[in-house]
Amino acid sequence: MDIFNQYESKVRSYSNNFPVLFKKAKGCWLETDSGERYLDFLAGAGSLNYGHNNSELQTALVDYITSDGITHGLDMHSNAKADFLVALNKYIFQPRSLDYKVQFTGPTGTNAVEAALKLARKVxxxxNVVAFTNGFHGCTAGALAATGNQHHRGGNGLPLAGVTRLPYEGYAGIDSLSLFETMLTDASSGLDKPAAVLLETVQGEGGLNVASNQWLQRLEKICRDNDVLLIVDDIQAGCGRTGTFFSFEPAGIKPDIVTLSKSISGYGLPMAIVLLKPELDSWKPGEHNGTFRGNNHAFVTAAHSLQMFWSDNALEENIAARSAQVSETLSLVMKRYPQLFEQQKGRGLMIGVECSCGETASLIARECFANGMVIETAGPNDEVVKFFSPLTITQSEMAQGMKIFEQAVDTVASKLIKKAS
Structure with a gap:
């Protein structure tokens, strides 16, 4: 480990919690250079929804590479990009009656958010843009201005402006939408009319807070009635993570702009896109660009993953079944140790449990790792243990993960009870 301590910046974080040397991965398993295996309940923070090194995606990628397919293409036309757009339209847009143009941005989620904010302000x-408490949208300056987390905001070094913060649904018991609607129509509210509202329908880093369908429908209506664009950041919650391809599908809303990244490539390759209603496509050529917006390797695996996993309902059925497995275990441990837990949170396989404090959640995650499972915490005080396995995880693999979690809870509870006495 000396090479990392000597040369890598202290900004790294995941390696601090999982201090081993990983060598290979397959499905929902990680393996170290010494052969130890870990169940992966982190899944690249949602970038590996279909698991590590899916064999069919791997074959498609290797075949493309060995045939000298385009690797780097800026925004030039390529067969790989065409195949992706065809698959996106066939398997995602058409079945959901969606009509979007696709903007290819730089390869990370925050690049997509920056483009979405810029476009909304331009149109x-x-x-001004409205964002919500506990939202997380990225760490570049524009996206960071819309992010609530003070730890991340504190790293910017300059004032973060251009965003008005409102309470997310359920925050401190405030009816935020009545407040928003009143402020929009009150000439003395001090709210500069926003170009857009930006939100996650399920907040990932913010602690797995879920906006209800009714709340989302009401927010959409307020935006429509007041000439404000609705932007859904589906970077972490999208691509099936919450149980449907888009997290907003159960609410029946149709955002003006949607950002996608993380698992859109299907293979963990860097890729990000912005979906925008055609009438909003007011960009001039090159007005927003990025050197790596043409990652054709990502286009190849993205197209194949859409065809593999979204041509029928099999994946959605597996997500629902595995989510029920997690919920069953969470209900058991919450009843067994009510002093350790507050509530279950999230949806689909973007699910977790809120602990009584961040220390308890961290102890549980640490104990899980000691027993062969990689899992992280989320929330304002890292108080939520967050289950983020690949969506393709099997029933038996999930059962192994739940057994590790249960044992970790028993161990931590025993230590805390002993300490208290």
């Missing part, structure tokens, strides 16, 4: 001619 509406207004600088």
């Amino acid at each position: 509406k001619g207004r600088p």
Whole structure:
């Protein structure tokens, strides 16, 4: 480990919690250089929804590479990009009656958010954007301005402006949408009319807070009635993570702009896109660009993953079944140790349990790792243990993970009870 301590910046974080040397991975398993195996309940923070090194995607990628397919293409046309757009339209847009243009941005989620914010401000001619408490949208300056987390905001070094923060549904018991609607129509509210509202329908880093369908429908109506664009950040919650391809599908809303990244490539390759209603496509050529917006290797695996996993309902059925497995275990441990837990949170396989404090959650995650499972925490105080396995995990593999978690809870509870006495 000396090479990392000597040369890698202290900004690294995951390696601090999982201090082993990983060598290979397959499905929902990680393996170290010494042969130890870990169940992966982190899944690249949602970038590996279909698991590590899916064999069919791997074959498609290797075949493309060995045939000298385009690797780097800027925004030039390529067969790989065409195949992806065809698959996106066939398997995602058409079945959901969606009509979007696709903008290829730089390869990370925050690049997509920056583009979405810039486009909204350009279209509406207004600088202000509304975002919500506990939201996380990225660490570049524009996206960071919309992010609530003070730890991340504190790293910017300059004032973060252009965003008005409102309470997310359930925050401190405040009816935020009544507040928003009143402020929009009150000339003395001090709210500069926003170009857009930006939100996650399920907040990932913010602690797996879920917006209800009714709340989302009401928010959409307020935006429509007041000429404000609705942007859904589906970077972590999208691509099936919450049980449907888009997290907003159960609410029946149709955002003006959607950002996707993380698992859109299907293989963990860097890729990000912005979906925008055609009438909003007011960009001039090259007005927003990025050197790596043409990662054709990602286009290849993205197209194949859409065909493999979204041409029928099999994956959605597996997500629902595995989510029920997690919920059953969470209910058991919450009843067994009510002093350790507050509530179950999230949806689909973006699910977790809120602990009584961040220390308890961290102890449980640490004990899980000691027993062969990689899992992280989320929330304002890292108080939520967050189950983020690949969506393709099997029933038996999930059962192994739940057994590790249960044992970790028993161990931590025993230590805390002993300490208290």
